[in-house]
Amino acid sequence: MLEIPCPFCGPRPEVEFRCGGEADIRRPADPDRCSDRAWTDYLWNRTNPKGVHRERWWHVHGCRRWFVVSRHTVSDTILAVSDSGQTAQPQETAADG
Amino acid sequence: MRRGRYSFAALVRHALSGHRRWPPAWRRREPKRAYDVVIVGGGGHGLATAYYLAAEHGVRDVAVVEKGWIGGGNTGRNTTIIRSNYLHPESIALYDHALRLWPTLSLELDFNIMFSDRGVMMLAHDLHDERILKRHIHANRLLGVDNRWLSPAEAKAFCPPLNIDPRARYPVLGAALQERGGVARHDAVAWGYARAADRLGVHILEGIEVKAIRRRGDRVLGVETDRGVIAAGRIGVVVAGHSSVVLGTAGLRLPIESFPLQALVSEPVKPVFPCVVMSNRVHAYISQSDKGELVIGAGTDQYVSYSQRGGIQVIRHNLEAILELFPIFARLRLMRQWAGIVDVTPDRSPIIGPTPIRGLYVNAGWGTGGFKATPGSGHLFAWTLAHEEPHPIVAPFGLDRFESGRLIDESAAAAVAH
Amino acid sequence: MAEGPVRLPVGGRIDRKRRLAFRFDGRRLAGHPGDSLASALLANGIRLVARSFKYHRPRGIYAAGPEEPCALVELRRDEARVDPNCPAGEVELFDGLEARSQNRWPSLAWDVGALADRLKPLLPAGFYYKTFRWPAALWTRLYEPLIRRMAGVGRAPRLPDPDRYAHRHHHCDVLVVGAGAAGLVAAELLGRAGLSVLLVESRAQPGGWLADGGAGVRLDGDAAPHWLQAQLARLEALEGVRLLTRSTAFGLYDHGFVGVLERIADHLPLPAPGTPRERLWWVRAKAVLITTGCLERPLVFPDNDRPGVMLAGAAAHYLHHHGVLVGRRPVIFTNNDSVYGLALELARAGAAVTVVDVRPAPPARWERELCEAGVRMLCGRAVVGSEGRSGLHTVHILALDADPALSLPKPLAADALLVSGGLQPNAALFAQARGRLCFDEELGAWRPDEAPPRLWAAGGANGRLSLAAAVEDAARAARDVIRSLGGREPRLELPRVEEETFAQTPFWCSPLKGAAAARRAFVDLHNDVTVADIAVAIREGYRAIEHLKRYTTAGMGPDQGKIVQGNLQGLVARELGRAVQEVGTTTFRQPWTPVPFAALVGAHRGPLFEPLRTPPTHPWAEAHGALFEDVGPWRRARVFPRSGEDLEAALRREARAVRTACGVIDASTLGKIEVAGPDAAIFLDRIYTIAVSRLRVGRCRYGLMLRDDGMVLDDGVVARLEEHRFHLTTTTGGAARVLAWLEEWHQTEWPELRLWITSTTEQWATIALSGPRARELLARLAEGIDLDGAAFPHMSFREGRIAGVPARVFRISFTGELGFEINVEAGFGLHLWEALIEAGSDLGLTPYGTEAMHLLRAEKGYVIVGQETDGTVSPLDLGLEGLLAKNKGDFIGRRALALPALQSPERKQLVGLLPSEPGSVLEEGAQLVPSPEATPPAVSEGHVTSSYFSPNLERSFALALLARGRQRHGERLWATRLDGAPVPVEVVPPCFYDPEGQRLRM
Structure with a gap:
């Protein structure tokens, strides 16, 4: 079980969180001007990297805040965490893996 | 009789020479510079594809390129459940195509893959479950696929350890039984296909890693490996757990995320569990292996990972559910836990067929349930590679369905991994 | 001279004054407090205790710990407390213990299954892949049931387990695993640095190898047991250090998370009243230090499996812990120095000892003492065979430089054969936690190489085989840990260890040429995998170590091959002509030792598995004989049958009553959410398909929520309570999901919108009243609400008092009749319900359940999300285009509805x-x-x-x-x-x- 460094509550066990998948997925700003391809790319396609993954976590059994974690998907080591949602500029701070 | 054919008589004969004269099940080969077809990934699906290409389409200049050892991915890490009682007609056709190949596979491959049609029973714990399972039964039967409804007492008769106490937290209201479903010996499936393919001239290249797909424009040229370039005009990528990584080298973005899927076994005990039982509601499935271990699985972990590990809390919750259904297993002990990497698509259906790059074909996204499809997937993918167009059964499963919106959503009914 | 194992008159940590009665296969036997089942069996002269997995070969006690591949027994406390596959050396003896041998029929001595041993030429590795294929139908009906009956070892219990299991969550600075010399020294240093330390030891007493005698080493000039006592006292004095015995760290998981199983009552006949049988500690440690010592590797030679063949370390254990001499004429077979202390001790205890060492000469340090003690030395030789069907009586010895084709092995009478193939670091936990191992050619074994964050290994587990090196390494690791946690380094004088360096020579297998070639040399004693099986598998192309494991089943038994791996990899390397490092290991997986399912589950069983929720009127419904159905986490009343009615009759009565008079249903399970703030309307416009912003205060509207792929996610009613305050309802099953959905979109997509989202499902009880006489009934209980149709029209809401309590009343309907949903504070729910029932008795008021609700809404064609929809249904499919607002801008799911397929x-x-x-x-x-x-x-x-x-x-x-x-x-x-x-x-x-x-x- 991972230990997720919630930027608001400190390190907490994974069971308190939900993982919200890849961060940085942009919902097209003007859906009406967006092609079917662009729209379904937003809906379905994912980077799914073997390496560092920026992903959203939600502290559901805690502060209920969303934040972004950078985690290596092979070692599962957590490299950084930023305290804002995906639209804000991430303030990355080192976190203990 | 071909040399090295397996049989009881052959066992007796080889016993006289201390079994020192068995030929290799598959040979070690040096990679050639080019093949007609290169299959990337030596799991069950890839090996089956190569076998059927050679056996049914006369395409024998085939290499299966495997970065590790064959059958070392999800083929060797799953809970081996085989069934075809899916919901949508497209899925039923696909999975039943596989299920029809299983019973004679041992004979066809000359390798006992121990397919055991002991029956797969899916439990209903509330009226909603009952409605969904019955919808499956209706849909299956219409397509000639067996599936029937059992009362709690009938379910108990079919699986004596099952707790059908109506006061249980999740009482058993009934079950859907597919009698043709069952299990098989997963490793043997890989080995059996490898051996049969090898005999038809297919090169099985273990320990060679594909680093990139080579293309020129929209046409595929071959694969770059750690042992040099291997050219091929047709390439089938069948690398469950690494589909995004391998196809990413060809510039493709996929509707796939890779999650850990865990499973566990108990220590071996004498026969106590005669069938396969699944419960979507409590997220658990269980059977007993021929060696005697209870083989138990659950849903995926929640985060993308290529580590082949997951969190113990998933196992713990899984066992809570198992003890709820089978309280007599409480004192049995967890002997080993492990995980595979499953490529999950948004609609929980696989992606099979051509890609925007000519000559490059994909077979991926089987999620948590790919093992059951192994023979069918290989059979249909071989057809697709041989004809350079999708077989009618796999045509609805193309990558293009995500753009058109024509998804085949099995997730409504498959909240649990299996 | 008498044969076989025997209890010595003195020695060991047993209480010879007290006797414990126990039974093995029905035989009444006695042991002493301090015995293990294995030591008690040996003390009773019993050597045959088990049958092997495949060939049903007679087997004895081989080890003293969890690595035991042979002596697995079934413990039986009563019908429900049956524990199969217990290693006999791990079972602490208690009065009345009842053990049975396994995998034999009809008895241990006469086992029909042993026929398999006669058929062995037909049963090479993987024989089942080559036959049993024809006819196909017979596999499931005949062959497989036969194989299944032969396979498996113990039997599963037949009754549910009556024992309790506890969980404890524990946070500490450092978890030290293994209280041997290294662990004890490290824990002291860490404790002195002011860190909180949990030190866990799987045995009943700490000390590890030192407690097993320590081969006569001296620390600080003291005998090992004395130093041990003093060291434990030093730890006792450290406040931050806690020692847990009978506690096994079975699994190292991610980010310092470790599962530790504490066996509270397994050494007792039954758990003391009110106490659990086992406690699972879920430990989150900032650092984990692995000091699990070494495992002894067996030696592989023909017929190396007979009862009487045992690891040398196990013999030392039985001698020191239990005062049991495992044989009176033991032969020790070794490739290393670790056995010589034991040889002396056995000789001094009165045994006639022979040592067979594969090396050309014995270590010089021991030569004189051995000679004085009368130990016979046979160097440059190997054991190449043995005799004795149900107990060893003869071993065969061959000079290694002799030509096996010409020279005959020499027989030597022996009643025990103690083998030691060298020590190998017990690094399983290190590898579990993603530590990388490397093969150390000098050690001839795998040892930790690269550690992941938070993890350290030290001592024997880190490849430091001599005590002096192990202790020094433990101090080094402890200092590393202290530095990494930012602690202050304490001064500590390490114990002075008087011990020579330790040497071993890798030795994978005795010569198998000549007559020996026909005999079986077992690599995996549990699964009966032989050297020949490995050779056959390699020849057949199963060359990867994982293929070999899976094809031969080596290392796949309940012991998980703890002492199989080293020899297996060595043999494979030899066979393939490759380095062991290239051959690699199979993956190390949790758990280290098997963990009962019940212990992992703890209290989460029965009613605590997944707690059930009930609405406020549940007690009333139960008292009035309702039938129930489970909906999501809730249990809801399905129908309220009157006496003599079946479900169908009750349903028809209830459904008629709502259309002709009036009915009430507890709808409290509906999810309720309040969204408030200046931008709440804008937000809800994007969330719902309808134009929420155009809703007037005091009005409600039914709307859909879509996923962004256009499919229906949930439905419900939105009410505008105030300009900037909305009350939403969701489906019963969707409450949590919808709340999460709103919070996610707000925080991650539109954080600039000013609003607050609160779940109020638990705050409100909701009683829905509907039917043509609903208004008449409500008028009797309402205060401060004008119920007139014009004043309080359909799809609006009012506040007032109902039945004397404050209420929000929504004029909405899921039945198609005149309807009111009355929301009162949850605690007043039952009060309101009873007030309505009482006030409505003369109006034909009828309580109805979910079944009638479903029927009535279906008559109206109202959909239920999850019944008419399944995640693949769009609002267009439902004919609900009218709910898709046209001119309010974008909302979730709108774009996808334009996709061709939709x-x-x-x-x-x-x-x-x-x-x-x-x-x-x-x-x-x-x-x-x-x-x-x-x-x-x-x-x-x-x-x-x-x-x-x-x-x-x-x-x-x-x-x-x-x-x-x-x-x-x-x-x-x-x-x-x-x-x-x-x-x-x-x-x-x-x-x-x-x-x-x-x-x-x-």
Whole structure:
């Protein structure tokens, strides 16, 4: 079980969180001007990297805040965490893996 | 009789020479510079594809390129459940195509893959479950696929350890039984296909890693490996757990995320569990292996990972559910836990067929349930590679369905991994 | 001279004054407190205790710990407390213990299964892959059941487990695993640095190898046991250090998370009243230090499996812990120095000891003492065979430089053969936690190489085989840990260890040439995998170590090959002519030792598995004989049968009452959410398909929420309580999901919107009252609300008092009748319900359950999310285009509705169905086909989503999703049945009752 460094509550066990998948997925700003391809790319396609993954976590059994974690998907080591949602500029701070 | 054919008589004969004269099940080969077809990934699906290409389409200049050892991915890490009682007609056709190949596979491959049609029973714990399972039964039967409804007492008769106490937290209201479903010996499936393919001239290249797909424009040229370039005009990528990584080298973005899927076994005990039982509601499935271990699985972990590990809390919750259904297993002990990497698509259906790059074909996204499809997937993918167009059964499963919106959503009914 | 194992008159940590009675296979025997089952069996002269997995070979006690591959027994406390596959050396003896041997029939001495041993030429590795294929049907019916019966070892219990299991969560700075010399020294240093330390030891006493005698080493000039006592006292004095014994760290998981199983009562006949049998500690440590010492590797030679063959370390254990001499004429077979202390001790205890060392000369340090003690030395030789069916009596010894084709092995009488293939670091936990191992050619074993964050290994587990090196390494690791945690380094003088360096020479297998070649040399004693099996497998192409494991089953037994791996990899390397490092290891997985399912689950069983939720009127419903159904996490009343009524009769009565008089249902399970703030309306416009911003204060509207792929996610009513304050309802099952959905979109997509989202599901009890007489009834209880139709129109809400308590009343309806949903503070829910029941008795007020609710809404064609929809249904499919606001801008799911597949006329659309036979109720889930003769495989055109008999329509009807359904009203189709031929139905619009909605507006 991972230990997720919630930027608001400190390190907490994974069971308190939900993982919200890849961060940085942009919902097209003007859906009406967006092609079917662009729209379904937003809906379905994912980077799914073997390496560092920026992903959203939600502290559901805690502060209920969303934040972004950078985690290596092979070692599962957590490299950084930023305290804002995906639209804000991430303030990355080192976190203990 | 071909040399090295397996049989009881052959066992007796080889016993006289201390079994020192068995030929290799598959040979070690040096990679050639080019093949007609290169299959990337030596799991069950890839090996089956190569076998059927050679056996049914006369395409024998085939290499299966495997970065590790064959059958070392999800083929060797799953809970081996085989069934075809899916919901949508497209899925039923696909999975039943596989299920029809299983019973004679041992004979066809000359390798006992121990397919055991002991029956797969899916439990209903509330009226909603009952409605969904019955919808499956209706849909299956219409397509000639067996599936029937059992009362709690009938379910108990079919699986004596099952707790059908109506006061249980999740009482058993009934079950859907597919009698043709069952299990098989997963490793043997890989080995059996490898051996049969090898005999038809297919090169099985273990320990060679594909680093990139080579293309020129929209046409595929071959694969770059750690042992040099291997050219091929047709390439089938069948690398469950690494589909995004391998196809990413060809510039493709996929509707796939890779999650850990865990499973566990108990220590071996004498026969106590005669069938396969699944419960979507409590997220658990269980059977007993021929060696005697209870083989138990659950849903995926929640985060993308290529580590082949997951969190113990998933196992713990899984066992809570198992003890709820089978309280007599409480004192049995967890002997080993492990995980595979499953490529999950948004609609929980696989992606099979051509890609925007000519000559490059994909077979991926089987999620948590790919093992059951192994023979069918290989059979249909071989057809697709041989004809350079999708077989009618796999045509609805193309990558293009995500753009058109024509998804085949099995997730409504498959909240649990299996 | 007498033969076999015997209890010595002195020595060991047993209490010879007290006797414990126990039984093995029904035989009454006695032991002493301090015995293990294995030591007690040995003390009783018993050597045959088990049968092997495949060949049913007679087997004895081979080890003293969890690595035991042979002596697995079934413990039986009562019918429900049956524990199969317990290693006999791990079982602490208690009075009345009952053990049975396993995998034999009819008895241990006479086992029919041993026939397999006679058929061994036909049963090489993987024989089952080569036969049993014909005819195909016989596999499942004949061959497989036979194999299954032969396989498995113990038996599963037949009754549920009555014992309790506890969990404890523990946070500490450092978890030290293993209280041997290294662990004890490290824990002291860490404790002195002011860190909180949990030190866990799987045995009943700490000390590890030192407690096993320590081969006579001296620390600080003291004998090992004395130093141990003093060290434990030093730890005791450190406040931050806690020692847990009988506690096994079985699994190292991610980020310093470790599972530790504490066996509280396994050494007792039964757990003390009120205490659990076992406690699982879930430890989160900032650092984990692994000091699990070494495992002894067996030696592989022909017939190395007889009862009487045992690890040398186990013999030392039985001698030091239990005062048991495992044989009076033992032969020790070794490739290393670790056994010489034992040889002396056995000789001094009166045994006639012979040491067979594969090396040309004994270590110089021991030579004189050995000679004095009368130990016979045979160097440069190997054991190449043994005799003794159910107990060893002779070993065969061959000079290694002799030509095996010419020279004959020499027999030597022996009643025990103690083997030591060298020590190998016990680094399983290190590898579990993703530590990388490397093969150390000098050690001839794998040792930790690269550690992941938070993890350290030290001592024997880190490849430091001599005590002096191990202690030094432990101090080094402890200092590293202290530095990494930012602690202050304490001064500590390490114990002075008087011990020579330790040497071992890798030795994978005795020569198998000549006569020996026909004998079996076992690599895996549990699964009966031999050297020949490995060779056959390699020849057949199974060269990868994982293929070899899987093909031969080596290392796959309950012991998980703890002492198999080293030899297996060495043999494979030799066979392939490759380095062991290249051959690699199989993956190390949790758990280190088996963990009972019940211990992992703890208290989460029965009612605590997944807590059940009940609405406020549940006690009333129970008292009034309701039948219930589970909906998501809730248990809801399904019908309220009166005496003599069955479900169907009660349903019809309830459904009629709502249409003709009035009814009440507890709808508290509906999710309720308040959204407030200046931008709440903008937000909800984007969330819902409807234009929430155009809703006037005091009004409500029904709306859908879509996923961004256009499919229906949930539905419910939005009420505008104030300009900037909204009350939303969700489906019962969707409450948590929708709350999460709103929070996610707000925080991650539109964080600039100013609003707050709060779940109020638990704050409000909701009682829905509906029927033509609902207003009349409500008027009797309402204060401060004008109930007149014009003053309080359909789809509006008012606040006031109902039955004396503050209430929000929504004039909405899920039945199609005049309806009010009354929300009161949750604690008043039952009060309101009872007040309504009392006030409505003369108006025909009838409580109704979910079944009538479903029927009534279906008569109106109202959909249930999750029944008419399944995640693949869009609002267009449901004919709810009217709910898609046109001019309010974008909302979630809108864009996807324009995708070609979602616009396709071929999609399934919601329709009504009338069965041609008005009395026949269609089956929910039935498929719709164009002809009654449709034989499989036939194309489905749609399926029945809801189906009922309506007492109001006096006929059956159904809702369905049907391809091109809206164009097909009037068409005749057939619906499949599970038992019988399809039945004809007519396609109609999906509303069967009051299509104009007059009754809602009364």
